Amino acid sequence: MKIFKSHFWYNKSQRNGIFLLVTLILILQVFIFSDVFSSDEIIDTNTSEIIAFQNQIDSLKAIEIENRKPKIYPFNPNYITDYKGEQLGMSLAEIDRLLAFRKTNKFVNSKKEFQQVTKVSDSLLIKISPYFKFPDWVVKQNQPYKSSLRETKQSFNEKVKHKLSTTDINKATAADFKTINGIGVAFSERIIQYRLKLQGFSFDNQLYDVWGLEKGVADKVLTTFKIVEKPIIKKQNVNTVTFKELLKNPYIDYDLCKKIFNYRDEVAELQDISELKNIKDFPLEKYDRIVLYLLAK
Template identity: 65%
Template sequence: MNIFKSHFWYHKNQRNGIFILIILIVIFQFIIVFVDFSSEEKVDTNSPKIIAFHHQIDSLRKINLENKRLKIFPFNPNYITDYKGAQLGMSLVEIDKLLAFRKTGKFINSEKEFQKVTSISDSLLHSISPYFKFPDWVVKKKQNRQLSTSRDTRLFAKKSKYILTSTDINIAVKDDLKTINGIGEKLSERIIKYRSKLQGFSTPDQLYEVWGLGAEVVVKVLLVFKVVKLPNIQKINVNTVSFKELLKNPYIDYELCKKIFNYKDEVAEMQDISELKNIIGFPLDLYDRIVLYLVAE
């Protein structure tokens, strides 16, 4: 008992202090329970200031939503990835159809062809097709299709008794090409020279790359000549090719050649030719042309 007694032994001043403290606690509890601290003043939510404040909040909210909204920049639909396709609103099935089509080595060159391959809805095509960016040669091809192709091919050929040796653009000789109205000695030589540089035309659209050959003349040529047999192009190994030899690629200039060699120095060896797309500044619109001559082994 002496142990507990020492803890409860207070002199008079201490007992008075404890008593006053208890009274204060009771008073504060009474005030908290029974006194109303709410303000009687009511706020008019329809006042001009409140309405203006809400409008300002709504405007800021709209600006924030606009900033968060996906911004679409022009892109080549042939190189849509899973992530990019999901951002555009494509389903996994539609994306897989596109990727499967691209694995065949073919390319999409129009909005209608994109819809045919992916089976996307008209509304989705309408919303994303304005951002499609196809290579320049595809755009030129579309423009040239606006020319009338219903005319008889004889209207585009010079009146002559000359009989064509072949309608295959990869076999045609100068005299064959000169039957086309608008092609003379120099242009026919230039076409054959460029054909040799390419090791043969892989696609008719490569005719648009011949210097000095106008688009209208190309249309006339393609009404008579076709790529009947694909050329047998000798591909070179990008991992062992020399700088000078790589520069012979008709679609690779000096700057791009340097970029490819710099990239090779970084990775030591390319495992797949598609790694070219990883090079900063690589012209993706020329990828399908460049890889006609390259392989990674």
């Protein structure tokens, strides 16, 4: 008890001094807080300076939001991937329709044809079609014909005047093909180049594989030209052909070529060319065309 008394018991004058000190501290604290929180000053937020500053902040925010959006650059819609299609806002079903169409070795050549294939909505087409970039020859083909009347008559007369040298599609010249409405210089040469690649047309429907040739125009060609004499194609032995030589087959891509070689390694030797059908995921719809260039012995 003596210890506590020595620390907490003071005489009267000492207690009065402590009381006065505490009172002064409390008065000072009340003064400080009342001065800080009782300010009656009202800030006007509608001044021209504050409004201009706020507008500047809003514009900077808008620019930053715009910069964060993924930018779209011109692209060929024929080569849209799953990732690209998702960025553009296409559904998986729409992307799959385009990919399935491309697997048939066909191309979309206009935004209208793109919508017919993918079934995208009008609103999405309006949004993304300005970024479509087709090859120059496609753009020219889709443009309205603007030649003069004299040029039109001259072109028509040239078609009428030219006498067909043959109706055999494997012997027809570029001039022969140009007599068909819708076939000009570019397509006539393209048909001939594709014919050389095939070593000659063996089936009428091979004409539909000519890049960019519309089905309606191809139908017109086939009403005039037919396969009179089937081509004599130099076949390669599937058991001895090299990888590079096999890739020259117009219907065999790198993946299929690799599968054929793997299968050949497994069986040592193909006894019959029909064994190709045993390869997993072999494109059976192309079998008749692929074997035009191959034999087993």
